[in-house]
Amino acid sequence: MDLKGKKLLICEEALTGFKGHYYTWIKAIRHIHASAGAEVMVAGNILMDESIRDEFKANPAYSTNSWSGIYNHPKAWRRYANVFRHNLKLFMENRKLFRQTGKVDCVVLTAARIYHLIAWYFLCRLYLGKYFDRAVFFVLTSEAVYDQEHKNYHFKASSKLIGSIIRRMSGYVQSGKVVFAGDSHITCGEYEVLTGVPFRVFPSPGAGLAAGSQGCEEQHEVPHIVFLGVSVIDKGIDLLQDAILQLLDDDPDLKARFIIQWATKTIDYSGNNVDISPELRHAEQVELLEHTLDDASYRYYLQSADVMVLPYRRLEYFNKISGVAVEAAIAGVPMIVTENTWLSWAMDEYGTGLTVKDGDVRDLKEKIAYAIRHWRELKMQAEARISTALELNSSERYLRNMWTAHIQ
DSSP states (O other): OOOOOOOEEEEETOOOOSSHHHHHHHHHHHHHHHHHEEEEEEEEEEEHHHHHHHHOOEEEOOOOHHHHHGTTTTTHHHHHHHHHHHHHHHHHHHHHHHHOOBBBBBEEEESSOOOHHHHHHHHHHHHHHEEEEEEEEEHHHHHHHEEETOOOOEEEEHHHHHHHHHTTTTHHHHHTTTEHHHHSSHHHHHHHHHOOEEEEEEOOOTTTTGGGGOOOOOOSSSSSSEOOOOOOGGGGGHHHHHHHHHHHHHHHHHHEEEEEEEEEBOOOOOOOOOOOOOOHHHOTTEEEOSSSHHHHHHHHHHHOOOEEEOOOOOHHHHHHHHHHHHHHHHOOOOOOSSSSSSHHHHHHHHOOOOEEEEOOOOHHHHHHHHHHHHHHHHHHHHHTTHHHHHHTTTTTHHHHHHOOOOOO
């Protein structure tokens, strides 16, 4: 897609540092648009890291960050009051921002929720066609509450407000001037039920960037079993540690290499620390990455993986995507993922691997053992699906979603 002459404005009040998806998403969105010829501007928080500000040439437009927890309050009326308070502040700061940027073709919010959408409803009413011709709102948080089996759900009481605001913008959506978007077909489906407004499912913005560097020529005598990403309890790093220790206890000479990124402090759901076991730390088969990886290092470990292990807990990851999973599929790496989650759906659509029962260390141990025995076969199956993964997650597909009024 040729976007020469187009101007894109990325707005993200939570862009302060390198934590979360904000920096990596914005970097990817900025890159694929610049590659297509567009001029890209970024607006972030006044507390933005100086290196990010310099890299993106970003405008420190936003004085607060609603994601930081500053509005949490035990009284419901105070929480609702904070919603309107923040929207008013955001409206004023965006109006000031527009005067600085001039007219742009498209505005993107990378993580919109009720703290932003009331302001943007009024911004669309006043300035759509004047300061921006199009707006894309990514809504990534879920308003659904699922039963224990994650088969049925109802909506939170607070969802009525966001549902009402989105419905008020349905006319803009029908005209193609506003797009409500998500990265998970599950979450998008929830919002369509809640609002009756169509949501558009986007591929991961960083996935297309991996296309030119997929595959690895390094040959291994034993399989490399890899875990990459933030070492939070939601991603099951404690389960992985226990499963590996059981495998090594059964077979101290196990012919496998485990590469685990454990770079941040891990706290369980009771508030207790989950520490790296001395047995894991000193095992010959284990390499611990206890630091943040730069792009080159991350890419190296991803492409050298023979199996990617993603035992994410369903409680948090039933309807959330994983950029690591998408990039693993593009690199032709088989996966072990939790069953009945977005990850298992994505693996079926364009990847290869095994599913594991939610939170089950014994099952995870058995699936890793199977992968160690059959890693070459699994690797061949995954490599055969690279073209499908690329097609469904390409930068071109992302751009079509962003700029086409109506996707058929």
